[in-house]
Amino acid sequence: MYFRDMKFPQIANRASRVLLLASALPLLFPAFSVIEAQAAKDSAAAPDKGTDKGADKAADKTADKLPPLPADAHTQQSAVIDGKTLRYTVTVGSLPVRDKEGKISGEVVFTAYTVEGENRPVTFAFNGGPGASSVFLNFGAIGPKHLLVGNEGDSPSDPATLSDNPGSWLDFTDLVFIDPIGTGFSRSTVPEAESKKQFFSTTPDIEYLSRAVYDWLLKNNRMASKKYLVGESYGGFRGPRITHYLQSQLGVAMNGVVLVSPYLNPTLExxxxxxxxxxxxxxxxxxxxxxxxxxxxxxxxxxxxxxxxxxxxxxxxxxxxxxxxxxxxxxxxxxxxxxxxxxxxxxxxxxxxxxxxxxxxxxxxxxxxxxxxxxxxxxxxxxxxxxxxxxxPILESIIAPTTTAMVDFVTRVVGWKVDARYNALSYEVNRLWDGGDDLRKGSVEDLRESVSADPKLLVLIVHGWNDLSCPFMGSVLTVDQMPIMGDLTRVAVKEYPGGHMFYTRPSSRDALRRDVMEMYAKH
Known part of the structure; x- marks a missing residue:
């Protein structure tokens, strides 16, 4: 989503709507959404932390007192996918984020689904917001378990029951869902002012999340695996930039990128x-x-x-x-x-x-x-x-079931016991976000450069026809203006019935699975 992205009130007017789930807070709801209005009230009522040294000291103290996160936890599960029973391992754990001096300044929590076997690809998944955890792609779209949510008539008080997901990608790729700092259970361990510098702005966000991908690969001996990335909404904004940064700065090349309802081009409207x-x-x-x-x-x-x-x-x-x-x-x-x-x-x-x-x-x-x-x-x-x-309407109804389902899954099913709040959508992150001119640039330049640099890189951009936060026509017009770099189909746009989260429709989720399988099979 794009808080200003997908999962936040979205733009009240078109100018604001420049979204979303496509932009950054300000971009997503640029208009001055309900969320931003409330944030302004909260900010006005709160003391000025930028000038209050006592508040900074208190924040430092709070960071020091944070209990350590648990060690990685694992459990074995199974799901029926494509008519076959697939057995897999679920791992919930964390990766440290270090500042330029090497000190730990944050902890990124991930949920990984892996299947035994040689030469399995691995796909890293990000949602957007900024401020959205990865639960939406996990339980909504591509993980092995599915939560019925986000459709007309769904109620936030419906039972948060998980079932096997026939649209999962797990039978053809391992999956690693990454929660940016301030979302899910991921957290900053430095004061707010420092958090804004290190985590809550456009370029630092790309850099530490790219490093999280690198660190997971290193930690799990998967550097030699084929690698893919999927990003939804503002995660679709992150996708090309993370791909290019990994490719050109950290020395890790993605084989393919899937952008789900992406916020690619903020100035298009x-x-x-x-x-x-x-x-x-x-x-x-x-x-x-x-x-x-x-x-x-x-x-x-x-x-x-x-x-x-x-x-x-x-x-x-x-x-x-x-x-x-x-x-x-x-x-x-x-x-x-x-x-x-x-x-x-x-x-x-x-x-x-x-x-x-x-x-x-x-x-x-x-x-x-x-x-x-x-x-x-x-x-x-x-x-x-x-x-x-x-x-x-969707934001109002989706937080309760996704939060309930994820917290129960992580703490009870997987056994990763943590005493902390889970943020499916963090309005605080959205409030603190500073996109600036860097956000307004969008990520089309990085998309073009990544495709240019790697003649084998494949990109699939997918949308729901009904989405007005990140409309499909924006991606169609954007891709039509890209130069043809080799095969015209290397960067493809496809649409399905539904909206921003079109994957809540079973037929659209299945169609997405087929199209992604076809892309992966080309490597």
């Missing part, structure tokens, strides 16, 4: 008053959600949507009032495509702002759609407010 691109990025996802509600969502239908978006829609938006018929044409076609109220579309000039759309689409039901998947809804507790005041 800038300047919507002049450029048609911001509106081109979101119209297909809004249309896909309507087609799904009408049970007409097919690849063929979406091809027509994409063709119109790239062609007549973009052209008419650029014409403006130079062609008196351009805007009426846009309004008529967009109304037909989206099923929205004609007056709503007319007032917007066919330029559909995300926050307004999420309220308008379900207004007659008193509900609001999720920016991660607009067909997942919740009742709007503030229907008469001019702006959305509540958190995102």
């Amino acid at each position: 800038d300047n919507g008053d002049l450029s048609p691109i911001p509106w081109m990025v979101t119209l297909p996802s809004i249309t896909a959600a309507h087609l799904e509600r009408e049970k007409q969502l097919t690849p063929e239908a979406m091809n027509q949507v994409i063709s119109y978006t790239r062609g007549e829609y973009a052209t008419d938006l650029l014409k403006g009032h130079s062609d008196p018929e351009a805007t009426p044409r846009v309004v008529k076609r967009v109304t037909e495509m989206t099923g929205l109220n004609p007056e709503f579309v007319k007032r917007s000039g066919g330029r559909l702002e995300t926050g307004a759309y999420l309220r308008e689409a379900f207004r007659d039901q008193g509900k609001i759609g999720s920016v991660y998947d607009s067909n997942v809804t919740a009742f709007d507790p503030f229907p008469y407010s001019p702006d959305q005041k509540s958190n995102d």
